[in-house]
Structures are given as structure tokens and as C-alpha cells.
Amino acid sequence: MRILMNVVALVGLFTFPTFALAQDLTLKRVMLSSGGLGYFEYEANVDGDASLKLTVSLGQVDDVLKSLVVYDDKGSVGGLSLPGREPLAQAFKDLPFDQNALGSPAELLQTLKGAQVTVGGSRSISGRIVAVEEDSVALPDGKGTVKRTRVTLYTDRGLQQFILEDAENLQFADAALRDKVGQALVAIQGNRAKDARTIDLSVRGQGRRTVRVAYIVEAPVWKASYRLTLGADPATPRSALQGWAVVENMSGQDWKDVELTLVSGRPVAFRQALYNAYYVTRPEVPVEVAGRLMPGLDRGGVAADQRAKSSLPMPAPAPYRAQQERSTAAPAMAPPPPPPAEMASAAEQIEASDAATQVIFKFPRAVSVENGRTLSIPIVDRQVPAQRLALYPAETAARNPLAAIRLTNDGESGLPPGIITLYERDRAGSVSYVGDARLSGFPVGETRLLAYALDEKITIERDVAQSERLSTGTIANGALRLSRVVRQTTVYRVRGPAKEPRQLVVVQRRLPGWTLTKPESKDVELSEGNYRIPFQLPGGDQTQSFEVVQEQTQQQEIRLVESAAEQIRVYAQAREFDAKTRDALTRVLQLQQAVAEAQRKVAQVDAERQAIVQEQGRLRENLARVPANSDLQRRYLATLDKQETDLEALAKRRADADKAAEAARDALRTYVSQIG
Helix, strand or coil: CCHHHHHHHHHHHCCCCCCCCCCEEEEEEEEEECEEEEEEEEEEECCEEEEEEEEEEEHHHHHHHHHHHCCCCCCCEEECCCCCCCCHHHHHCCCCCHHHHHHHHHHHHHHCCCCEEEEECCCCEEEEEEEEEEEEECCCCCCCCEEEEEEEEEEEEEEEEEEEHCCCEECCCHHHHHHHHHHHHHHHCCCCCCCEEEEEEEECCCCCEEEECCCCCECCCCEEEEEEEEECCCCCCEEEEEEEEEEEEECCCCCCEEEEEEEECCCCCCCCCCCCCCCCCCCCCCCCCCCCCCCCCCCCCCCCCCCCCCCCCCCCCCCHHHHHHHHHCCCCCCCCCCCCCCCCCCCCEEEEECCCEEEEEEEECCEEECCCCEEEEEEEEEEEEEEEEEEEEECCCCCCCCCEEEEECCCCEEECCEEEECCCCCCCCCCCEEEEEEECCCCCCEEEEEEECCCCCCCCEEEEEEEEEEEEEEECCCEEEEEEEEEEECCCECCCCCCCCCCEEEEEECCCEEEEECCCHHCCCCCCCCCEEEECEEEEEEEEEEEEEEEEEEEEEECCCCCCHHHHHHHHHHCCHHHHHHHHHHHHHHHHHHHHHHHHHHHHHHHHHHHHHHHHHHHHHCCCCCCCCCCHHHHHHHHHHHHHHHHHHHHHHEEEEEEEHHHHHHHHHHHHCCCC
16 A cells, blocks of 8 residues: 555656556346356447457456457457456566655656666756665754755766655666666556456457457356235136245446346356466476597498488478468457347336246336345246146155145246245235245246145055065976065055145155055156145045055066975966966976986985994994904804894895985976976
8 A cells, every 4th residue: 555655755766657448348248147147248339340349257267268259240250359467577577676666756766776876956966876865954944854865866967866756857877777767667657457457459440330258257146035915715717926036236246237147057167277388397308418428449340231311301291371371360250249128117018038048038118236135036927727626745744735826838938946925815905924845947838736835634654564465476497487476565644625626736755666555646747756746635524545556576586496386386376376386386396396306215224324333333342342252242243143134134225225316306307307
């Protein structure tokens, strides 16, 4: 601040160069998007070549550099320039003094010692600056002192001094130095708004014409809000809908008589820091320092068998003119937007239209909004189809449904998302507030269910049960392939209003991979992974029951050879299978039983053999304890001899049992492989 305050002191002493002023642009059109972007279009009437000036905030420079477009039917764009991100630092980078030197004339002269100056006034002096010193001078009346700046110059007549405050003017002899001081002061003046940048845009052309300049920058999201007034009779098919747009002007400038357009959509938008300076990091290569040379000893050579081949000529370069034409060819510029439409006198004449990906609201009259203020403008005012109903999402309210409206957009344009405030008019004409609802993006021809309050006139209880049953079964490739139907049944018991009929819409979660089998799906809607199922409540204090059934068919494969007999027996008796399949399973069960019987005989032989082996072990222990050639010894030996004979017989029975078991398994495998 001290520098800016002392710029005035320099004006009376120094002469500065003059600079041509650029022509200002006037804001004419603003388009705000619900995607958080704003389109700002300016106009200027120019004659021939012109320079245009556009000031934007520092935070908007990146977006302006990315999106700025110029519409000039009779001219072309020359280019644009603007100060760097740190303009003062760059402005003083190559100057012989820094920013602090412009705090006062004395500080500037102190910095520029040795510069040639000419001092005008009652005593003219010309020389080079040697010293700048503060001095205290007594006032003539003797009532104090005042500080003066004494400047010493080296002149042709030696050292001479003068008081800086008494000098009428002071001029630097070096024209280049004068220009640098002037440029520094202009840079300080242009940096008063530290968070703003002024863009200089040049256009070239002939004659008088209108030039339009536009860009896209970040802007506050405009919001839509609605008011829906329901009639006194619930059977009334239409209700009054009003829509309002809430707009904030946070652009940093006032909007004066601008053409305002609101756009509801979700465009893909990017931001890139184009205003930052980037440098490519290069690898550092060490400096090669020549060392001491030591040529090798030449020992002669032999004739080379191959001669050097002459190098192929280089291909001739393409003509420079053609290359320049390709590089400088400019893309065709889109034509400027049409002029604003005739002003309308009523808000209901707002022009609403559907584009490919957005809804556009164009206001018929110019709009003025001061910077930092909020504006609310009506955008919709018409009758819309609205049907009252009860909506039951169990996760929101388990016992009571929600009072809701089925709203249909039968207009000519979509509606942006927003909050709807609902009012209800009674038979006497009074209006009361009944609740709020949320409206999502609402294209033409679609319907929305808007819940706004709890409907305590309807009570709902629900039970959920799950069951399963066999459906079909076939045998192929040695496996039983069966289908099992799993059923989930939700029973709703509803007690309706005592004095009025009502439509109830039940929101039932859709199970992925399941099918709705009850009720019929012709009147059922699917939304956000949920079924919306309508039921009619005739009125009267009575309870009705409604079933919602979803089913899923599950497939299972059972290998018949490895399966247990108990499992096969269950499927052999299943009435859901055809007779051929049941007979085949019965035969498989018989063959499994034969295998089991054969394996039982093998196990029986193994058990008998194990018993004999254990008995032999006991006898051998006893033989070690009895006297030799005693009767008991002879008895043990005779028993062991008989057991050895029995073991030989069991070995033969074991082999026969193994053969029988293997034959039974072969019979089972052969039969199973032949089914189908």
C-alpha cells in the first residue's frame, strides 16, 4: 500500500510513456448450467483493426484460456495476451530496481546511483547521482525542523547538491531508463486488483461490425423449485404446477440488461491449469573435461578388401510454403448465436425447449442482477396430470404407506430436478401446506411418483415366507439333472380407508435372477431394482390380503454311481418326475443295494479273518508259558493248525466276495451309463 500511495509523488517529477487504451467489452448474454458452469458472452462495436479488453478473476483465467471463442463475421482473431500469474514479480525481474524502490522519489534515486539526471527549477543542474541523504532543516520561525532530501550530483563543475523537495522536475537522461520506470508504474497500477487479470484481445478486419467474445467458467449451480397445488376433489385429474429458478450472480460483475438462459443437463466438463508455467525436467549430463592425450604406436596396415560405399542422397524436403499453409490453416468458426428474441410481457411466455442432452429455459426479457445478489424467476406455470395414491416402501415406513402423487409430464419440454412444495385446496377455497417431495430430472412423456407425507388412514402388515419344490428331472451321462423351484411369497394384509377408495402401490424388492409370478406383470412397473405393484382398495374399514410371489429355478446335478441310496430312494418316489425316470432310479437303487450286499459279504469275511488272527495271537502268547510236550501245548498247537486251515478257506471266500462286489459295481456303472 505504501508503494501505491507514493506513486502520486513520482508523477510530479518524472515523465512517462503513454499507452493506447483498449476498447471495453459489454456483457450481453449469460447462460447458466445446472452442471456448475456459466457461459458469458460480450459484445463490442469495432471499426477496422481493434484491441479489446476483458477483465476476469484470477480463478477464472484457466477456464477462459481453455474455452474463449471469438465470433467476427467480417474479421479474424489476432490473438490475446495477459499478464503472468505473478505480473509484478515478472515486471521487476529485468529492471535495475525492485518494487520497494518506488516507495518514494528518494528511494528510487538511492537505487539508481550513477544515473544521469537533469533537475529543473530555480536552479538547473545536470549530472550523475552520487548520494541521496536525509537532512533536518530548521523552520524559519524556529518552531521545529523538517526533513529534506539532499541529493549530490557529479557535474561538469564538480559535486553539486540540491534539495529534492524543492525541485520542480527531474528527468532521467537515459530514455531506456525512463521507459523502464514508466513500465514499472503501469504494472503497479494494473495490479491493484491482485485477484484479477486483464486480457488484451486483438481482432483484425475492415469496416464497422459487432464482435462477440464468449467463454465458459465455473459458476454457482442454479436451482429449480416447484409448487404443486392439489384440488379439493381427489378425483381431479390435473393440478397447478409452478416452477421457479434460483440464480446467484457470483461472477464478480453486475449483470445489466443481459439475455439470461438457464440450461438443465449434465455436460462433461474438464479443468486444466493452463495459466501455470510448466517446465520439462531434463537429465543432467556431466561436463566433459579433456584429459591428457597419449597417441598409440602405429604398426602399419594391410589393404582393405571392401571399398567405402558412397552415401545415398538425402530426400528433398517438402516445400516450405505448403507446410506453412497446412500449419496455419484455421478451423472454421461456428456462426454467432442469433440475436435475442422479441421481449415478452408475461412470465408464462418463457421459451422452454428440449435439446439432445439438456433442457433450455430462455427468458424473454432482459435481466439485471447486481454482483453478489440472488434472483428467483418463474420458469413453469401450467396444469399437469396428477393422480393421488398411497405408496408403500417397507424400508421407509413399515406400518403405514406414504401419501404420494403420480405426476405425468405432458408438456413440450423436460423439467430439471428440484424440490416440490405441495399445497391442497379445500372445498371452501382455502389452501394448506401438506408436504414436500423430491423431483428428479423429468423428461417429456414420463411419470414420477412423489411421496410427500405419511398416510395414517391405511395400515399394512406383511409376512415373508420361502419354500421350494422339485420341478423336473432327467438322467444323462450318468447323472440325475433336476430342477428345483424356490418360491418367496410376501403376503400384505391391508386395512384401507374407511370412507374413500384408494390406489395402493407396493414397492417390492426385485430379487436378481428371480421371476415375478404373482400378480400378473402387465400393470407392474420396474424402477431402481424394485417392482411397483398396484392394488385397488375399494374403501370401507375392511382388511384385504395381497400376495406377491417371486420364483427362481435352480439346477442341480447328482452323480448316480456315487450318490447315497437314501437320496436315490427319495428321488425315485418323487411324483414330479415322469415314470421312466422314476423306474430308472428304482433300478439304480436295486443295483446299489446289490453292490451294498456284495460289499457286506466282503466285510463279513474280513471280520471273520480278523477274529481268527486275534485268537492266534492269544494262543501264541499262551504257548510261551506252558511246559513243552504237555497236553495243553499239544491242544494249542492243534487249534492253531485248524485256524490256519480256516484262514485258507476264508482267503478263497474273500476272493470270491471281491469278484462279486466288483461285478455288482460293474453292473451299476453299465446300467447308469446306458440311461438317457
